Amino acid sequence: MxxxxxxxxxxxxxxxxxxxxxxxxxxxxxxxxxxxxxxxxxxxxxxxxxxxxxxxxxxxxxxxxxxxxxxxxxxxxxxxxKNYDPINVDDKIYVRATFHESKPAFDYEIVINPKMSFGTGHHETTHQMLALQYDIDHKDKSLIDIGSGTGILAIMGAKLGAKSVAATDVDEWCIENSQDNFDLNEVKPEFIKKGTIHQLALTETYDIVLANINTNVLLEEIPEYVKILNSKGHLFLSGFYETDLPQVNALVLEHGLVEVKHTTRKNWVAIVYQKVS
Ligand SMILES: C[S@@+](CC[C@H](N)C(=O)[O-])C[C@H]1O[C@@H](n2cnc3c(N)ncnc32)[C@H](O)[C@@H]1O
Missing domain, CATH: 3.30.70 (Alpha-Beta Plaits)
Known part of the structure; x- marks a missing residue:
């Protein structure tokens, strides 16, 4: 056959x-x-x-x-x-599958069983989100990863010292895959819930909110992300092109956040903001 x-x-x-x-x-x-x-x-x-x-x-x-x-x-x-390569993020973070050898020389290693979910580190958006996370203090912070895919960003957060990590996705397969990967990395999530932020009506607030989704979803949901972000907390966004940055920026700044840093790779943007009030 x-x-x-x-x-x-x-x-x-x-x-x-x-x-x-x-x-x-x-x-x-x-x-x-x-x-x-x-x-x-x-x-x-x-x-x-x-x-x-x-x-x-x-x-x-x-x-x-x-x-x-x-x-x-x-x-x-x-x-x-044979064709599935591990990912090296700035010689600091190593993302590998279960069948790759471990590389203890990296500061952090994440093991991902990619199945069919997005979030292996191969995509420019995930790669940049990981690099931005590395530069922001996660120690003892509470974190939520919205649109977790494989759960890679939440796992990175746990490895960087977050005291709690939670994940959501609209796709059942991603929920299962995130759970698998949390287990593989010995991370115990607070919860992994299926649904959009509107459907989930989350009541907790977080020090770190991560969302690597797409322009339309982000523009619709940014006000909700701000609501669940603690004062002085960080909001990480990706999943959009450079051309959409002014629109995303305007909406986030309108909600009282300031830009900390953004990066671009092959026209894809990842950005981190801080809630000042
Ligand atoms: C681009 S992938 C990102 C995966 C992973 N967080 C990463 O950074 O590689 C986007 C994920 O968001 C999920 N998604 C799409 N719309 C969503 C929404 N409104 N709320 C939550 N998750 C959503 C998709 O199922 C997909 O797993």
Whole structure:
């Protein structure tokens, strides 16, 4: 049985939707690429009518581009592991999968079982969020990671000394995957809850709020993030392009926060603000 390899290019918000839809239909081994992601499916499964219907819909979308390639059957796990590299963030943080060797020379090491969730450190947004977190004191702080994906940012927070970490995501798979990764890193979260910040109606407040999602969600939810942020607390945001920075900045500053620092990589921004009042 051969495999079909798909290489998808799309805007970030689509990536999450597409990987979720394709995962349900049997695509596997999702790997982020510079402009989207790659995934695989057995040839027989690819001809299933549900998959064909999905692709007929994608063909009509102008913001999704994909290429299909037939490749011979291989031991898929082995191949995937061979091509899945660990991440080095500024020679300080090492993000690896369970099948990579540990590198104790780094200040912090995070082990991620990426399954199908976003947040392996390969994406520019995650990479920059980790680097920004490294520079902000987390010791004895309470933290919430909104849109946790693999849970990587909350895990980083725990390793940096946060006294409590909580996580939320809208995707059931990410909730399970975050729990797996918390276990792998021996981090005990306060909670991992499914839902948007509106649905969850959180009552606690936090010293650190992290949200690496996308422009639309951030613009809609920033006022809620500010509400659950303690005075002098830090708000970390990513998941948007440089072109959207003025709009994000205006909204956050309007809510009484000041910018501490931002970085950009390949047009993706990550930024940290502090609540001054
Ligand atoms: C770009 S990924 C970030 C994952 C991880 N935090 C990281 O930094 O790599 C965004 C995550 O947010 C989740 N998400 C999307 N909309 C959301 C919302 N309104 N509230 C909470 N999570 C959301 C997605 O399911 C996805 O796991």
């Amino acid at each position: 051969d495999f079909i390899q798909i290489n998808v290019q799309c805007d970030a918000p689509f990536g999450e939707i597409l990987t979720a839809e394709m995962g349900e239909l049997g695509f596997t081994s999702f790997v982020e690429t510079e402009l989207g992601f790659e995934a695989y499916i057995e040839e027989e499964e690819f001809s299933h009518p549900a998959v064909q219907t999905l692709f007929n819909n994608y063909r009509k979308q102008t913001r999704i581009w994909y290429e299909l390639k037939k490749i011979p059957k291989v031991n898929w796990n082995e191949e995937w592991e």
